[in-house]
Amino acid sequence: MSDERAWVRGAQRGSVGDLESLFRAFWPRAFRAAYLVVHDAAAAEDIAQESFLAAIRSLDRFDRRRPFGPWLHRIVVNRAIDWTRARRLRAEAELAAEVPAPEPPDPDGRALLEGLAALPPEHRAVIVLRHLLEYTPGEIAELLDLPRGTVNSRIRRGLDRLGEALE
Amino acid sequence: MRLGRVDVPGEHEARERTWAVVRAAFGEREPAPARPRRLLPAVALAVLAAAVAAAVTPPGRAVVDRVREALGVETAEQALFSLPAGGRLLVVSDSGxxxxxxxxxxxxxxxxxxxxxxxxxxxxxxxxxxxxxxxxxxxxxxxxxxxxxxxxxxxxxxxxxxxxxxxxxxxxxxxxxxxxxxxxxxxxxxxxxxxxxxxxxxxxxxxxxxxxxxxxxxxxxxEPLLAPRSSHIRQAGGTSRIVVGRDVRFEGSGTFRDATPSPDGRWLAFVWPEVDQLVFVTASGRRELEATANLTNQFDAVDTPHLADWCPAAE
Missing domain, CATH: 2.120.10.30 (TolB, C-terminal domain)
Structure with a gap:
């Protein structure tokens, strides 16, 4: 946390080095979270990139007392949900034929991804926030502006369906 | 759960591409100026005189406001980065x-x-x-x-x-x-x-x-006593005012609309179409002002968006 605050402070003062430290500390999880929700590496790259650019644009006004991660992850996950919903409205079959998704080499990872892909995007998002980014249900509720009960039920239902898919 | 170890194709390349873009954007950003950088001399003098007057008298405060507010809230953010109070704003534009x-x-x-x-x-x-x-x-x-x-x-x-x-x-x-x-x-x-x-x-x-x-x-x-929705807006002679009781909280040229109180009642938000701004002003006590510009662009609109509601934070 102290590193994070120092990096934010340094970046606010114009330090490229501190910005790079912030970027390298937070980008991997932001990208991974986006990928696990959208299941499209190019889209995940765009989402993570846009989220960091949004951070740069508002860096001068960022309150250093607040943690950077939750703020960034909120943008990432909400954009990822929006992207997934928008994609559902388009012709998925045509897109899939044009842009085949590369398969991960790890068979277990592939099964996990396929299980996640079968979940509604809102359930994917809470699973990713809980089990990749390790937020508590209360924190997820705050991040996504959802009642805590809704978060709990989405996690439970998501894990149940994921468990069935992995069996 | 092993989500942290799932292979993501092209992660390294994506990271480096993104870093190049982020670094370039960082180089081009303009830190928020403490004061306007290129004021015309006459305007600068007017602002200085008004600031001196404001330091001394309450009417001087009003002079500052007029100079500043003739062209919108000068300190307006270029994007809506945060709300000054809890809850959520419901905005309706021609994009939805x-x-x-x-x-x-x-x-x-x-x-x-x-x-x-x-x-x-x-x-x-x-x-x-x-x-x-x-x-x-x-x-x-x-x-x-x-x-x-x-x-x-x-x-x-x-x-x-x-x-x-x-x-x-x-x-x-x-x-x-x-x-x-x-x-x-x-x-x-x-x-x-x-x-x-x-x-x-x-x-x-x-x-x-x-x-x-x-x-x-x-x-x-x-015939009940029915207050219209924008009861906090008074318009006369090309000037609009945000009024709470008898207290004028804000004044500016043009028209204001959609005055909407925050759920806690501490702030009023309203739209100022002429300058394409969404403005927040405290409803009582010490006057605080926040604003965001480029309202139309921010909501992918052609016409100035409407502020439909300031929703309470969901329980």
């Missing part, structure tokens, strides 16, 4: 209805033209050309009702028993919060929910205002 969270993140709910929050901020009622819908704050549709020509909607009631009133084709109709029991109350030009547990509406029709029981349609009273 949007919910803005406290941290400034926006979510487009859909192609809706009118919208209102439920009394406790847990849902949104929204309408488009041929449909009334109840939505979750994330845009998920709970139910819809096919209706033509909906021009206004408001959600009232208690936590356990709510009603949605809406104007469709010049007829005031009411439906329960769960989408059941839709019925017409009669012709109307406007309406407003009255506070209290009983479902009562103040209804404007022609030159008459009556209080109507929303469930039975029975007229309960005539």
């Amino acid at each position: 209805a949007w919910l803005v969270s406290r941290d400034g993140s926006r979510r487009r709910l859909g192609d809706y033209r009118v919208a209102a929050c439920s009394p406790f901020g847990r849902f949104v009622a929204a309408a488009r050309e041929r449909e009334l819908a109840a939505l979750e704050p994330d845009g998920e549709v709970r139910w819809t009702l096919a209706r033509n020509g909906i021009t206004d909607v408001a959600w009232g009631g208690t936590a356990t028993d709510t009603r949605i009133a809406y104007l469709a084709g010049g007829t005031l109709r009411v439906v329960a919060g769960d989408g059941t029991g839709d019925h017409a109350l009669g012709p109307a030009d406007g309406f407003r929910w009255l506070p209290g547990a009983r479902h009562r509406l103040a209804v404007i029709a022609g030159r008459r205002t009556t209080v109507v029981d929303a469930d039975t349609g029975a007229v309960v009273a005539r």
Whole structure:
């Protein structure tokens, strides 16, 4: 946390080095979270990139007392949900034929991804926030502006369906 | 759960591409200036004189405000980064209805033209050309009702028993919060929910205002004291004022609209179309001012968006 605050402070003062430290500390999880929700590496790259650019644009006004991660992850996950919903409205079959998704080499990872892909995007998002980014249900509720009960039920239902898919 | 170890194709390359873009954007950013950088000399002198006057007298404060506010709130942010109070803003633009969270993140709910929050901020009622819908704050549709020509909607009631009133084709109709029991109350030009547990509406029709029981349609009273929605806006001679009681909280050239109190009552938000700004001013006590510019662009609109509601934080 102290590193994070120092990096934010340094970046606010114009330090490229501190910005790079912030970027390298937070980008991997932001990208991974986006990928696990959208299941499209190019889209995940765009989402993570846009989220960091949004951070740069508002860096001068960022309150250093607040943690950077939750703020960034909120943008990432909400954009990822929006992207997934928008994609559902388009012709998925045509897109899939044009842009085949590369398969991960790890068979277990592939099964996990396929299980996640079968979940509604809102359930994917809470699973990713809980089990990749390790937020508590209360924190997820705050991040996504959802009642805590809704978060709990989405996690439970998501894990149940994921468990069935992995069996 | 091994989500952290799932292979993501092209992660390293994506990271380096993104870093190049982020670094370039960082190099081009302009840190928020402490004061305007290129004021014309005459304007600079006026601002300086006004600042000196303001330091001495309350009327001087007003001089500063006039200089500053003639062209919009000078300190306006270029984007809506945060709200000054809790809850969510419901904005309707010609690109649809949007919910803005406290941290400034926006979510487009859909192609809706009118919208209102439920009394406790847990849902949104929204309408488009041929449909009334109840939505979750994330845009998920709970139910819809096919209706033509909906021009206004408001959600009232208690936590356990709510009603949605809406104007469709010049007829005031009411439906329960769960989408059941839709019925017409009669012709109307406007309406407003009255506070209290009983479902009562103040209804404007022609030159008459009556209080109507929303469930039975029975007229309960005539000519109530009905405050219009923008009761905090006064306009005269090309100048608009935000007024709370007798206290002028803000003044500027042009027109203000959609004055909307925050759920805690501490702030008022309003739209200033001439300068394309959304402005927040404290409703009492020490005057604080926040504003965001480029309102039209921020909501992907052609015309200036409307502020439909400031929803309470959902419980």
